[in-house]
Amino acid sequence: MIESAIEALMIVLDPSRLIYMFLGIGIGVIVGLLPGLSGTVGMSLLLPFVFGLEPYVGMALLIGMIAVIHTGDTFPSILFGIPGTSGSQATIMDGYPLTKKGGASRAMGASFFSSMIGGVIGGIALYLTIPFARPLITSFSSPELFMLTMLGLSMAGLLAGKSPIKGIISGILGLLIGAVGSAPAVPEYRYTLDTLYLTQGISLPVVAMAIFAFPILITMLTDKGSVSSHAKLQSGILKGVMDALKNKFLVFRSAVIGALIGFIPGLGGSVVDWIAYGAGQKTVKNNYFGSGDIRGVIAPESANNAKEGGSLVPTLLFGIPGSGTTAILLGGLTLMGLEAGPKMLSDDLPVTLSIVWTLVFANIFGALLCMLLVRPISKISLVPGEKIVPFLLVLLVVGAYQSTMSWGDLIVFVVIGLLGYVMTILDWPRPPLLIGFVLALPAERYYWISIERYGWEWLTNPLVIALAIIIVLLLAGGTIMKRFSKKFESKGGI
Amino acid sequence: MNLLKINLFYILLLLMSAMLIGCNTMEATGTENDKNASTSYDGETISFVVPFQAGGGTDVFARFMTPYFAKHIEGEPRVQVENIPGGASITGTNEYANSRSPNGFNILTSSASSHVPFILEQSSVDYDLDDFTPLIGAPSGGIVYTKPELAKDGMENLLSLENELYYAGISPTGLDLVTLLSFEVLEMDVKAVLGYEGRGPSRVAFEQGESNIDYQTTSAYKSNVENLVEEGNAVPLYSLGQVDQDGNLIRDPQFPELPTIEEIYIDIYGTEPSGEAWEAYKQTVAASYSLNKVIWVHKNAPNHSKKILQQGMENLIEDTSFEEESQDILEGYDAFVGEELNNQIEQSFSISPDTKKWIIEYLQLHYDIDINKL
Amino acid sequence: MNKDYLNLIFSGFLFSLFTFTLIEALTFSKLAQFFPLYISVAGVILTFVYFIAQVFTIYKQQKKEENQTILPLLQPLKYIGWVIGYLLLIFIGGLLLATVIFLFTFLIFESKMKLLSAGISVVFVLICVSLLSSALDIYWPTNLIGF
Known part of the structure; x- marks a missing residue:
C-alpha cells in the first residue's frame, strides 16, 4: 500500500490539481469563518461544479474544503464567542475568555496549530484504518451505539458547572428540543405546532448559533466596550504555537478521540469538540478550564479537525454519511462516476489515497493561511460592541436563514436565542443543552432498535456493560474531581 | 477609525468573494421567473x-x-x-x-x-x-437478499421459519413498504425493526447480524452487496421486479436471473397470488420503482x-x-x-x-400508523 | 430585578413547558411516545424540585437580608427589541431594505456614528451581502412580494 500511497502523492502534487485544492481551502476557510455557513453550504456550493470533473480533481476541491472548515471556524468562536460552525462550540469556553484578556492572537495561534496537527493525525488515522475498516465498523450493534450516546450525554454532566441539577435540566431541555419533528420508530410528527417547518426538526446550526451567539450579541451591547478589555493586542501567535507544542500529548489524545468518534457511524461527530473538551478537563492537571485556559482551546480544536479523517471511513467505504457534509460528498462521488463502497479499497484505491494526502496537505496549508489572517482579523476584537453588533446580527440572520431557507429558521433563532440569553444571565449551563439536542435522535433510535430487536437481552452484552461501567466511573469521577478543584466552579459554565 | 477597521474586515471578505465569482455560474437570489409566457x-x-x-x-x-x-x-x-x-x-x-x-x-x-x-x-x-x-x-429496482445459512435449504424452508427472520428498515411508509408487502404476499414471518437512519446503516445491521434479511436498491446492491455475495456472506432471493404497461409484474431487466415473488409464489403454493395484498404490492412497485x-x-x-x-x-x-x-x-x-x-x-x-383502503388498514394494524396524521 | 426571583420564574416556566410536553406526549402513538414521555416526566420532576429549592433559598435570604444580585432588565429588553424589530422589517420589506433601514438607524442612534460613516458602512454591507450571495450561493429572506 505504501507504493500506491507514493503514487497517489504524485497525483495530488500535480500542479493542475493543486490549484483546485487551494481553491477548496480558500472556500473552506471563508465558509468556516462566517457563522451559520457550515460544511453543508460549502458542499452544496461546490456540487454543481464537480459534475464531470476527473475524480482526483473533484476530490481535491471537495476534501480541500472539508478539511479546513474546522480551522477557519475558530475565528468567530475565539473573537466573539460565536461558533463559526457547530463543530467549534467548545472552543468558545476558553477561547472567548482569552480574547477578553487580550490573548486572542495566542489562542488562535494555539488553535490553528492544534487544528493542523489534529487534521494530519485524522488523515493518518484514515490511512491506517483502511485495512481494518470493515470488521471495525460492523462490530458496533445498536445496543452499543446506544451506550455510546449515553456516554456522550454523561459528558453533559461534566460540563454542568457548579449546579448539577441545572445542568441536568438543561440537558433534558436539549433532548426535548431534539425530539421535535419526525419520530424515528414510526412516521409520526411530534411538537410541530401544526407547522410544516417543524416536521423536519430544528436544525443544528440554528440552535448552536441561537444558544451561543444571540446572548453574546445582547451582552456585548449591554456591557458596552470592546470584546478585548486590553487596549493593545498582544502579538502571540508564536506563543500560542509554543503552548500547543508544550501540550503535545493533549493535542495527540484529543486528535485520537476526534478520529475515533468521527469513525463511529451514527453518532455524527457533532459533539466531538465537547467530548474532547470534557476529556481534557478530566485529564489535565491544575486546569482552570472555562476561565481562559489555553488547553481548553487546544483540545477541541485538535479533535474537530481529526474528526473529518475518521468520518470519511464510513462515508467512503460504506456509503454511510455521518453528517450533512459527508451526505453531500456521497452525491458528489456519484456525479464524478464513483460509488462509495468496497471498491474504494480495490479499483478506486488511488482516489482514496489521494483523499488522505489532500486531507494532510489541506490541513497544513489551511492552518498557515489562517495564521496569516490572524493579524488583520483579530483587530476586530478592539472595535466597541455597539459598532460591531449590528453587522454581526446581519451576518447571523443571513447565516441562520441558510439552514432551510425558510422563515422558521429566523423565528427559531430568536426563540431559542432568548432562552439562551435567560440561561446566560441566570447562570444555567448551555453546553448540556446542545449535547442533549444533538444526541436526542440517536439516543431514541438506538434505544428503540435495541428493545425491538433484542428485548431486554441486550443489557447483558459485555460491551454494553463495559460502557456502562465507564459512564458510572466518569460521573463519579466528576463529582470527586469537583471536590478537589473548586476553581472552575466559580465560573458556573458559560 | 473604528469604522475603518470594520471595513477592513469586509474588504477582506469582499476580496475573497471576488476570487470565487470567477467560477460562479448560478443566479442565487431565488427569484422566480415571472415573465409572461413567452413562446x-x-x-x-x-x-x-x-x-x-x-x-x-x-x-x-x-x-x-x-x-x-x-x-x-x-x-x-x-x-x-x-x-x-x-x-x-x-x-x-x-x-x-x-x-x-x-x-x-x-x-x-x-x-x-x-x-x-x-x-x-x-x-x-x-x-x-x-x-x-x-x-x-x-x-429503479430493488433486490432482497439474506444470509447463506438461511437460504441453503431453499425458499420453502425460509417461508417455514418462525421468529427467526429480522428485517432492518427505515419507515413503513417509505420504500420499505414494498419489501414489507412482498413478505406479506409470500406469507413470510419476518420481524421488521424500523427506525434505522438509512439504507446504509441497515446494510451494516445485516452485515453484523442484527438483521438477516434485507434489500438494497439496484446501484447500492451492485456497489455494496455483490461483493458480499461473492465472499459468500449474502445470497440474493428475488428482485422486487417492475410493473409493465399492462400492469403485470416482470423480472427486473438489470437482474434477469432473479425471480419475481410471483414466480416464487407459484412455485411454492401452486397457484397465482391474488387478493388485496398482491394488488397492493403491484401498485406500490409501480409507484415506487417502475x-x-x-x-x-x-x-x-x-x-x-x-x-x-x-x-x-x-x-x-x-x-x-x-x-x-x-x-x-x-x-x-x-x-x-x-x-x-x-x-x-x-x-x-x-x-x-379497495387497495388504498387495504394499505391504510395494513399500516394501521401492523405498524400503528394513522395515515391521517401524516 | 432580583436574580433569585428571576430564577424562580424561569424554573416555573420550564415546569409548565415540561408539563405541556408531557400532556402533549400522551396523545402520541405508542412508538412515538416513550421518549418524549420519559424526558418530560424527568423534566417535570427535576424542575419541580428546583422550584421548591429556589423558594427555600429566597425564604432564607429574606430572613438574613443578604445582599441580593440585581439584574438590569430594561437595557437588554431594548436591544432584544432592536433584534425583533429588524426581523419584522425583513418580514415586511425583505432583507435588503430591512438591512439598510436597521443598520442606518442603529448606527446613528445606538452607536452614535456620523451620518456619512453610517452611510458608507451600509453601502459596504450591501455590496458584501450581494457579492456573497452570488459567490457563495446563499439565499436570503424575501418579503411577501418576493423582493
Missing part, C-alpha cells in the same frame, strides 16, 4: 425544483439531467436547480404546486417518497400529480412550452452520449418519455379504492 426558451432560465437537500439520490439525478436539458430543449435555456428540502419531499412539492407560476419555466422532480403519500392521500399532501404533465420518468423519479411541468403551462419541453426529452434519450453517461445515474434502466411515460403514469398512480 421561446431562447436565453431563458428554467427553475428546476428539487424537493430534497442537495446531494441526495434525487438531487444527483436532477443535477445530472440539467446539462442535457440545456442542450436538447429548443432555445438552449439555462436550467437552475433549486433545492427545497423538508417533509420527506412533500414541502417542496407542495411549494411547486401552489406557489410556482405555471408559465413553463418551472419544472419539478418527484420521487417515490412523493408518489406513495400522494396515492395514499396523506393529509400533508397539498399537490395533485394529475395537475402536472410528466416529461420524463426513470425506474416510476422511481419523474420530472414534471404544470399541466396548465402554455401548450407551446409543454410541446417544446416534451420534444426536448425525446431528443434527449436519442442522444448517445446521454445513454453512455447515464449508466451510473439511471442504474442502467431506460428512461420513459412520450406515450410510454403517460401509460406508465396511468398504471402507477390510479389506485383502486
Whole structure:
C-alpha cells in the first residue's frame, strides 16, 4: 500500500490539481469563518461544479474544503464567542475568555496549530484504518451505539458547572428540543405546532448559533466596550504555537478521540469538540478550564479537525454519511462516476489515497493561511460592541436563514436565542443543552432498535456493560474531581 | 477609525468573494421567473425544483439531467436547480404546486417518497400529480437478499421459519413498504425493526447480524452487496421486479436471473397470488420503482412550452452520449418519455379504492400508523 | 430585578413547558411516545424540585437580608427589541431594505456614528451581502412580494 500511497502523492502534487485544492481551502476557510455557513453550504456550493470533473480533481476541491472548515471556524468562536460552525462550540469556553484578556492572537495561534496537527493525525488515522475498516465498523450493534450516546450525554454532566441539577435540566431541555419533528420508530410528527417547518426538526446550526451567539450579541451591547478589555493586542501567535507544542500529548489524545468518534457511524461527530473538551478537563492537571485556559482551546480544536479523517471511513467505504457534509460528498462521488463502497479499497484505491494526502496537505496549508489572517482579523476584537453588533446580527440572520431557507429558521433563532440569553444571565449551563439536542435522535433510535430487536437481552452484552461501567466511573469521577478543584466552579459554565 | 477597521474586515471578505465569482455560474437570489409566457426558451432560465437537500439520490439525478436539458430543449435555456428540502419531499412539492407560476419555466422532480403519500392521500399532501404533465420518468429496482445459512435449504424452508427472520428498515411508509408487502404476499414471518437512519446503516445491521434479511436498491446492491455475495456472506432471493404497461409484474431487466415473488409464489403454493395484498404490492412497485423519479411541468403551462419541453426529452434519450453517461445515474434502466411515460403514469398512480383502503388498514394494524396524521 | 426571583420564574416556566410536553406526549402513538414521555416526566420532576429549592433559598435570604444580585432588565429588553424589530422589517420589506433601514438607524442612534460613516458602512454591507450571495450561493429572506 505504501507504493500506491507514493503514487497517489504524485497525483495530488500535480500542479493542475493543486490549484483546485487551494481553491477548496480558500472556500473552506471563508465558509468556516462566517457563522451559520457550515460544511453543508460549502458542499452544496461546490456540487454543481464537480459534475464531470476527473475524480482526483473533484476530490481535491471537495476534501480541500472539508478539511479546513474546522480551522477557519475558530475565528468567530475565539473573537466573539460565536461558533463559526457547530463543530467549534467548545472552543468558545476558553477561547472567548482569552480574547477578553487580550490573548486572542495566542489562542488562535494555539488553535490553528492544534487544528493542523489534529487534521494530519485524522488523515493518518484514515490511512491506517483502511485495512481494518470493515470488521471495525460492523462490530458496533445498536445496543452499543446506544451506550455510546449515553456516554456522550454523561459528558453533559461534566460540563454542568457548579449546579448539577441545572445542568441536568438543561440537558433534558436539549433532548426535548431534539425530539421535535419526525419520530424515528414510526412516521409520526411530534411538537410541530401544526407547522410544516417543524416536521423536519430544528436544525443544528440554528440552535448552536441561537444558544451561543444571540446572548453574546445582547451582552456585548449591554456591557458596552470592546470584546478585548486590553487596549493593545498582544502579538502571540508564536506563543500560542509554543503552548500547543508544550501540550503535545493533549493535542495527540484529543486528535485520537476526534478520529475515533468521527469513525463511529451514527453518532455524527457533532459533539466531538465537547467530548474532547470534557476529556481534557478530566485529564489535565491544575486546569482552570472555562476561565481562559489555553488547553481548553487546544483540545477541541485538535479533535474537530481529526474528526473529518475518521468520518470519511464510513462515508467512503460504506456509503454511510455521518453528517450533512459527508451526505453531500456521497452525491458528489456519484456525479464524478464513483460509488462509495468496497471498491474504494480495490479499483478506486488511488482516489482514496489521494483523499488522505489532500486531507494532510489541506490541513497544513489551511492552518498557515489562517495564521496569516490572524493579524488583520483579530483587530476586530478592539472595535466597541455597539459598532460591531449590528453587522454581526446581519451576518447571523443571513447565516441562520441558510439552514432551510425558510422563515422558521429566523423565528427559531430568536426563540431559542432568548432562552439562551435567560440561561446566560441566570447562570444555567448551555453546553448540556446542545449535547442533549444533538444526541436526542440517536439516543431514541438506538434505544428503540435495541428493545425491538433484542428485548431486554441486550443489557447483558459485555460491551454494553463495559460502557456502562465507564459512564458510572466518569460521573463519579466528576463529582470527586469537583471536590478537589473548586476553581472552575466559580465560573458556573458559560 | 473604528469604522475603518470594520471595513477592513469586509474588504477582506469582499476580496475573497471576488476570487470565487470567477467560477460562479448560478443566479442565487431565488427569484422566480415571472415573465409572461413567452413562446421561446431562447436565453431563458428554467427553475428546476428539487424537493430534497442537495446531494441526495434525487438531487444527483436532477443535477445530472440539467446539462442535457440545456442542450436538447429548443432555445438552449439555462436550467437552475433549486433545492427545497423538508417533509420527506412533500414541502417542496407542495411549494411547486401552489406557489410556482405555471408559465413553463418551472419544472419539478418527484420521487417515490412523493408518489406513495400522494396515492395514499396523506393529509400533508397539498399537490395533485394529475395537475402536472410528466416529461420524463426513470425506474429503479430493488433486490432482497439474506444470509447463506438461511437460504441453503431453499425458499420453502425460509417461508417455514418462525421468529427467526429480522428485517432492518427505515419507515413503513417509505420504500420499505414494498419489501414489507412482498413478505406479506409470500406469507413470510419476518420481524421488521424500523427506525434505522438509512439504507446504509441497515446494510451494516445485516452485515453484523442484527438483521438477516434485507434489500438494497439496484446501484447500492451492485456497489455494496455483490461483493458480499461473492465472499459468500449474502445470497440474493428475488428482485422486487417492475410493473409493465399492462400492469403485470416482470423480472427486473438489470437482474434477469432473479425471480419475481410471483414466480416464487407459484412455485411454492401452486397457484397465482391474488387478493388485496398482491394488488397492493403491484401498485406500490409501480409507484415506487417502475416510476422511481419523474420530472414534471404544470399541466396548465402554455401548450407551446409543454410541446417544446416534451420534444426536448425525446431528443434527449436519442442522444448517445446521454445513454453512455447515464449508466451510473439511471442504474442502467431506460428512461420513459412520450406515450410510454403517460401509460406508465396511468398504471402507477390510479389506485383502486379497495387497495388504498387495504394499505391504510395494513399500516394501521401492523405498524400503528394513522395515515391521517401524516 | 432580583436574580433569585428571576430564577424562580424561569424554573416555573420550564415546569409548565415540561408539563405541556408531557400532556402533549400522551396523545402520541405508542412508538412515538416513550421518549418524549420519559424526558418530560424527568423534566417535570427535576424542575419541580428546583422550584421548591429556589423558594427555600429566597425564604432564607429574606430572613438574613443578604445582599441580593440585581439584574438590569430594561437595557437588554431594548436591544432584544432592536433584534425583533429588524426581523419584522425583513418580514415586511425583505432583507435588503430591512438591512439598510436597521443598520442606518442603529448606527446613528445606538452607536452614535456620523451620518456619512453610517452611510458608507451600509453601502459596504450591501455590496458584501450581494457579492456573497452570488459567490457563495446563499439565499436570503424575501418579503411577501418576493423582493
